[in-house]
Amino acid sequence: MGLLTLDVFNVRNIVKARIEPAAQFNFIYGLNGSGKSALLEAIFLMGRAKSFRSTDLSKVINFNANQFIVSGKVSQAKKNNTTIGIQYHSGQLVTRIDQQTVKSKASIAYCFPLQIIHPKSYRTLDAGPQIRREFMDWGVFNLDPAFLSIWRRFKTALTQRNAALKNKVLNEVRVWEPELAYYGTIVQQCRCDYLEQLKPYFLLVSEQLLGITEIEIKINAGWDAAFTYEQVLHTSIEKDLRYGYTRLGPHRGDLSVLVQKRQAKDYVSRGQLKMLVLALSMAQVLMLKENNQQMGCFMIDDLTAELDRRSKEKVFRCLDDMNVQVFLTATDPESFKNDLPKGNHKMFHVEQGVVTEA
Numbered sequence: 001m002g003l004l005t006l007d008v009f010n011v012r013n014i015v016k017a018r019i020e021p022a023a024q025f026n027f028i029y030g031l032n033g034s035g036k037s038a039l040l041e042a043i044f045l046m047g048r049a050k051s052f053r054s055t056d057l058s059k060v061i062n063f064n065a066n067q068f069i070v071s072g073k074v075s076q077a078k079k080n081n082t083t084i085g086i087q088y089h090s091g092q093l094v095t096r097i098d099q100q101t102v103k104s105k106a107s108i109a110y111c112f113p114l115q116i117i118h119p120k121s122y123r124t125l126d127a128g129p130q131i132r133r134e135f136m137d138w139g140v141f142n143l144d145p146a147f148l149s150i151w152r153r154f155k156t157a158l159t160q161r162n163a164a165l166k167n168k169v170l171n172e173v174r175v176w177e178p179e180l181a182y183y184g185t186i187v188q189q190c191r192c193d194y195l196e197q198l199k200p201y202f203l204l205v206s207e208q209l210l211g212i213t214e215i216e217i218k219i220n221a222g223w224d225a226a227f228t229y230e231q232v233l234h235t236s237i238e239k240d241l242r243y244g245y246t247r248l249g250p251h252r253g254d255l256s257v258l259v260q261k262r263q264a265k266d267y268v269s270r271g272q273l274k275m276l277v278l279a280l281s282m283a284q285v286l287m288l289k290e291n292n293q294q295m296g297c298f299m300i301d302d303l304t305a306e307l308d309r310r311s312k313e314k315v316f317r318c319l320d321d322m323n324v325q326v327f328l329t330a331t332d333p334e335s336f337k338n339d340l341p342k343g344n345h346k347m348f349h350v351e352q353g354v355v356t357e358a
């Protein structure tokens with residue numbers, strides 16, 4: 001699976017661009033502010049129908065235009081190619097798969113699963129827990145299609161219980177509890193199973209990238225795991241009423257990485273932290289592939305910043321072994337040229353929003 005063609009209209013400073021990416025490595029280079037991240041943003045829109053930089057999609061539209069369009073052809077294993085189209089105009093997002101309008105962003109995500117590492121991703125292990133929950137849930141979502149409906153039911157029950165807590169309607173709070181406890185417990189179980197399965201892949205990639213073998217991932221349920229979620233909801237009702245929301249549950253869940261039994265975020269260097277985040281993401285992709293799930297593409301924005309030459313070589317080698325379509329950006333083409341993989345690759349130059357194959 002991978003992106004065969006991409007057409008971009010009015011995404012940031014890219015007014016119009018068309019690329020035909022290589023099946024494996026795509027190196028994108030250009031000066032600061034040339035439009036490299038904008039190009040990755042366009043690809044990300046194709047697979048997620050959202051931006052990784054702005055929650056407000058109107059910010060993505062080129063200053064001189066009133067809409068943006070991204071469309072492309074994606075090859076699928078054992079199926080015909082799929083065309084995906086994303087258009088944003090007057091506050092409305094329209095997503096199409098093979099010319100048919102689709103309502104759910106999940107359909108797009110299943111059609112073209114992608115993962116990105118961008119400068120903010122490197123805070124995965126030391127920023128707030130939201131980014132780590134998204135990491136786990138992306139993994140579970142792609143591995144187990146049943147997770148989406150469980151997640152939605154959990155969110156609905158949580159929203160309803162929170163509304164009842166805010167309005168201080170005790171009966172209503174109790175009505176939503178069994179459903180919240182039931183789906184919340186499954187969400188936590190899915191995350192646990194997922195991380196358990198991910199561990200060997202993470203160990204393997206961490207050893208390849210960092211030479212670290214004594215490494216662990218620990219999950220935090222979002223409540224005291226000595227009790228069931230049902231018990232916890234029941235005993236915390238008074239406090240929740242006072243606060244006006246559900247304080248405990250998978251929406252407070254988290255994960256941590258320990259290196260030699262110490263919290264990685266407090267001990268390893270910045271470059272090592274960056275490599276650990278890469279290892280986590282690459283482990284996810286490897287595991288998906290080993291489970292015969294499709295992977296659309298893997299993107300790394302600004303890979304070479306802060307990484308030394310040897311680290312960069314190791315990342316390239318790992319990416320080569322992963323055998324997925326990759327998009328990498330850097331300001332300097334030399335940072336790729338010394339270590340070009342033997343496999344199929346293309347270079348793209350971006351200059352003031354104009355993308356050309358180099």
Ligand SMILES: Nc1ncnc2c1ncn2[C@@H]1O[C@H](COP(=O)(O)OP(=O)(O)OP(=O)(O)O)[C@@H](O)[C@H]1O
Binds near residue numbers: 032033037061302
């Ligand atoms: N809505 C918009 N319309 C037009 N231009 C925009 C818009 N939003 C941002 N820009 C500009 O687009 C340019 C490209 O930004 P982008 O982040 O893609 O650059 P980059 O090549 O990734 O740079 P860097 O190497 O610094 O990361 C910037 O100069 C930015 O100011």
Ligand SMILES: [Mg+2]
Binds near residue numbers: 036038302
């Ligand atoms: Mg950039």
